[in-house]
Amino acid sequence: MNRATHYAFIYFIAGILFYYLRSYNVIIASVIAITGYKLANTILIDYIEEERILGLHSFRRDYYLVFITDYILALSILPSVALLWITRNTIFELAAFYSLLPLLFMLRYTSNMEKLVNELKVERDKIKELNEKFTRLSEISNLVRLKTPPDKILSYIAKMMTKDFGYRYALINLFDMENDRSIRIAYSGFDKKEFERLQKNAPTVSSRFELMKDEFKMSNSYFIPQGAVEIKEEETYTGEYTRMNENGAWLPKDVFFVPLIDEKGIMIGYISLDSPLNGKRPTIMDARVLEIFASEVVSALKLSAKFQDIVYRSQIDLQTGLYNHTSFFEYLRTLLEHRNKHKKLYLLMLDMDNLKNINDKYGHLVGDRAIKRVVECIKSSVRKKDFVARYGGDEFVVILENVTFDTLRSIVDRIQLSRMFLKGVKEELTVSIGVAAFPDDALKSKMLINQADKALYIAKNNGKARICFATNNKIRQKGEFL
Structure with a gap:
């Protein structure tokens, strides 16, 4: 008996079993037919044929595995058998369905392809738009390189924000931290009279920092949705808006700030953008592209002695020449936001131990000299x-x-072991130090400052010239770091 005869016999057995048992239960008949088919197949094909061809005389363990695997696979056709049996009286409809099935698959495939083509077209348009924007960036760089007057560069950038980035209104602001006020320095989208009104009603720097909370952060920019905070009406401009009834639509009182950050990571101002032409709120990608252009605003400001003086006075404590309180807060906040937790950072907070006594005994002019020393x-x-x-x-x-x-030990030792005296003053100048570490003591800037301040308080309350570590509140005297 050849292989073809074997297969014919196997299918015959399965057909006979199903034919005589179908009247009882189709599923049971199918299971018995499949079982009979697999048993016959295993005996006639897997065993007898292999014995005849290869001369094997033992029923190998592999046959059991093959039988079980094939048997489970064959049982998977039972749902199809049941479906065919249920629809046996609608055979023509079923035939029509199977005939149309390839066409349905082709229609679905065509629909998916059309959707994919449209998505690719949208992506291509986005890339083209980005390319055009970065071409503008090179134009700004050229203006900076050619030392074009800063006012013209800033005006050009503001107009570009409305023309190329699709916002109706743009306003560039610089922080005057010394006087706690924002200076409106360039605009686009509204008239000069409105700009002068906004200049007159410029917000304080502190009020703007209060708005810039982590919950509103988008990349390094800030998007503040309508109703999330209260902003004074006189500080804003209400113009024309594209109305949309969908998720992600821009609302009239939405606020979008793109920060101006210098090379030290300190925010020196911001660009306020309003009323997108497409009626949609910005995405993270939108914010990141705008931040690149904001860096060119900073480059333009460097060319202006007038603006540089404002920036300098905003960042620097004029008595000592050191960075001021606001610059420190902004620098530390920016630094920790992007810092790897595996890279340690130490914050030292120092306090002069006897400045009040010097002021009372020798006068404030001597006290100022003590600070500088x-x-x-x-x-x-x-x-x-x-x-x-x-x-x-x-x-x-x-x-x-x-x-x-x-x-750290070397730096603290140098500070505390320095001989700090002033001519005409008997008392030695000393400092107490509180030390906090990132990430051991805190991960956020405010918490790290708080930890260093607590450590300084403990050091001050345990005598002069002490060091206290926030990690364990251990106190060291001057010259006893270890």
Whole structure:
């Protein structure tokens, strides 16, 4: 008996079993027919044929595995058998369905292809639009390189925000931290009279920082949805808006700020954008592209002595030449937002121990000299790349990045072991220090400052010239770091 005869016999057995048992139950008949088919197949094909061809005389374990695998696979056709049996009286309709099935698949495929083509077209248009925007960026860079007057560059950028980025209104603002006010320096989308009104009613710097909360952050920019905060009407401009009734639609009182950040990571101002022509709120990608252009605004500001003076006065404590309190907060916040948790950072908070006594005994002019002497000592003790700021009054802060504990010890020792005296003053100048570490003591800037401040408080309350670590509240005397 050849292989073809074997298969004919196997299918015959399955057909006979199903034919005589179908009247009882189709599913049971199908299971018995499949079982009979697989048993016959295993005996006639897998065993007898292999014995005849290869001369094997033992029923190998492999046959059991093959039988079980094929049997389970064959049982998977039972749902199809049931469907065919149920629809046996509508055979023509079923035949028509199976005939149309390929056509349905082709229609679905064509629909998917059309959708894919449309998506690719949208992506291509986005890339084209981005390319055009970055061409504009090179134009701005050329204007900066050719030392074009800053006012013209800023006006050009503001107009570009409305023309190329699709916003009806753009307003560029610079922070005057010394006087706690925002300066409107360029605009586009409304008339000069409205701009003058906005200049007159410019918000305070502190009020703008209050709006810029982490919950509203989008990349480095800030999107504040309508109703989330209260903004004074006189500080804003209400113009024309594209109305849309869908998710993600821009609302009249939505706020979008793109920050102006200098090379130290300190925010020196912002660009306010309003009323997108497409009626949609910005995406993270929109914000990131705008942030690249915002860096060109900073480059333009560097060319202006007038604006540079405002920036300098906004960032620097004029008495000591150190960064001021606001600059410190902004720098630390930006630094920790993007910092890897495996890269340690130390925050030192220093307080002069006896400035009040010196002021009372020798006068405030001598007290000012004492402050400058301590600043000289701090600056000479730290590295050039370390950030030093006046926190306020007789308090100072130092940010030490990428330092080992030994380097920290060396810097603190240099500060505390320095001989700080003033001519005509008997008392030695000393400082107490509170130390907090990122990420050990805190992950957020405000918490890290709070930890360093608590450590400083403990140091001050345990005598002069002490060091306290926020991690374990251990106190060290001057010269006893270890």
